[in-house]
Every structure is written in C-alpha cells, then in structure tokens.
Amino acid sequence: MLSFLRDGANLCTFAGLACGMLMMYLAFSGQLALAAAAGLWSGVFDSLDGVIARRSPRRSEALREFGGQLDSLVDAVCGGVAVAVLVLAAGDFHPAFLPVALVTIGAPVLRLAYFNVYGMQADYFIGAPIIYNLLVAATVTLFSPLLSDQGFAVTLAIAAILVATANVLPFRVPKFKGAGLRALVFVLVILSTVLIGISLNE
Template identity: 35%
Template structure:
C-alpha cells in the first residue's frame, strides 16, 4: 500500500488564505512593537488591520476551489495560533504597557491570554453552535472593542484610563468564555468592518501626525 507523501511546512505557507493569515500576524507584530514603545495609536492601527486580514483569510479559503483537506486543516490550525497572538497576547501587552508594566496588571494580562487559549481550543473541538452562532464573544471582537475604547482615551487621565482598560480586558475575557449565544458576523458585515478599519485608521493616523 502506498503511503501518502507528507508535504513540507512551507508548502502550506504558500497557500493564499495562509498568506493572508500571516499578513495579519505581521500587523500584530507591528502592533506589539508599537505597544511596547508606548505608541498606542500606531498599535491600535496594526491591531485593526490584523482583524481585517483575519476575516479575509476565511473568505478567501471559502472562495478558493481545489484546496486539499490537509490545506484546510492546516489553515484552521494556523488561524487559531495567530488568533491567540493577535487577540490574546497583543491586548495583554497593550494593557501592560499602558499600565507602565505595573505588577498589578499581570493578572489581567494573563486572564485575556488564558481566556483566548481556552476559547480557541474549545472552538476547535465544537465549532459554532448552529453554523451561524458563536458560544460567547469571538476573540477578534476584542480588538474591535478595544480600538473603540481608545477613541475616548484623551477624555481621561492616564492612570484612570489604565484602570478602565483593565476592567474592559476582564469583561472581554469573561465574554470570551461565556455561554452567551452571539451571531457570527458574515456576508455584508465585512464591508462594515472595512469602513470601520479605514475610519479608525484615519483617526489614529491623524493622532500620529498632528
């Protein structure tokens, strides 16, 4: 009996949906870099574009024909690994940096990463509830909500906003792990996301250049 040839890892990396996923990871790396440097507007921009690429890798995968089962499985695993970095690790670093790396912010940072790891592991086993509904808040919404919260940063003193950010992180972690049914935003919602990302990029970009 002939055994199926095992493909090299980089063969999967050349798959178009996975390239899209990796572009999102690159945006996340930039966002992490700027968060560590304390450049929060730039970090938010990177985080938002990571969300957009995260949405589009699935769209591309569904539209492509002729993908093998192995490519599909690999893409799901790659997307899941990147999601932990983009929507768990990045918000954690954002919180730590904004909190001036105060030791009391470590529990919040751990919580958002752990919540993402648990949720994504659970999702990889059970998937959607009925094909159109998530159990709990999808992790990519963490970035969308955090970006919106940062619109109001200038209304607060730094210390006050850091506490607000901490509270939001805890709430997001709880929602990620909740059993609340939340509709999956698909179809025309991608155009809403595109507009949202472009508008927010313009807003935070203006903050960088003013």
C-alpha cells in the same frame, strides 16, 4: 511546512500575524494609538482570510485543516497576547496589571482550545469572538486623549477583562457574513485611520 504558505488564505492569516507583532512592538515603544491601529489591521486580515478560503474551491483538505489551526493560533497571538501587551504598556508595565494581562490572554486561549476540540456552529459564535477584543481595546484607546494616563490604563484594563469574560460565556453571537462582514471591515479600517490620525497629532 513552508509549502502551506503557498496559499492565499494562509498568507492572509500570516499577514494578520505580522500586524499583531507590529501591535506589540508599537505598544512596547509607547505608541499606543498606532499599536491599536495595527491590531485592527490584524482583524481586517482575520476577516478576509475566510473569504479567500471560500473562494478557493480547489484547496486541499490538508490546506483547510492547516489554515484552521493557523487562524486559531494567530487569533490567540493578536487578540490575546498583543492586547495584553497593550494593557501592560498602558499601565506602564506595573505589576498590578499582570493579572489583567493573564485574563486577557487566558480567556482567548481557553476559548480557541475549546473550539479546536469541539468545533464551531455554522451560523453563530458561542461567546464573543476574539476580534471583539481588538475592537474594544481600540475603541478605548480612541478616547485616550480625553483621559488621564491612569484613567486610560484602568479603563482599558476593565474593558479587557469584560470582553475576555464575554469570550467564554455561553451566549450566541451571529457570525459576520455578506454585508455584515463588509461593514465590519469598513469599521476596522475607519477606526484604524482615526487612531493613526490621533497618533500623528500627539
């Protein structure tokens, strides 16, 4: 099993998993802005692992298949579980937020299981890709200093439900390629930097 990590793309995916774990740890610790920033870095690695894979033409079929499954599982952890933990932490782990957390986890898992079975289109996604969950959670967290604690928790919960719903709706979303992918990575890095700055000023 460990031999599959002797691969640049899979290592990049695993680095994204580490960021997702850090996101959950920081959320449990009450450092929500830093948690959102860590989540965005999981998105950075998720954006780059495919680039690395495509630039590794000698990757075996086994590595490609394993990498696809690993990417899907890491997406479920980072874009589903970690975002749900952020929502719960924002709500001070009140039981009322448990249904929101279930939806936040359930929709990405349902989406990823579906595409693991039926495959994906070449040029577009069906429904909002999981990275949008991280982007939406981070964007709401960016404005948390302007909201009361309760207002932030409710806003984040509503946003999480909306983007989770978008994960499973049958509309087309263009895939990030070329300049679009570079722009996405730039936005993720800048937004994470701003969130770190907000955390340092708290």
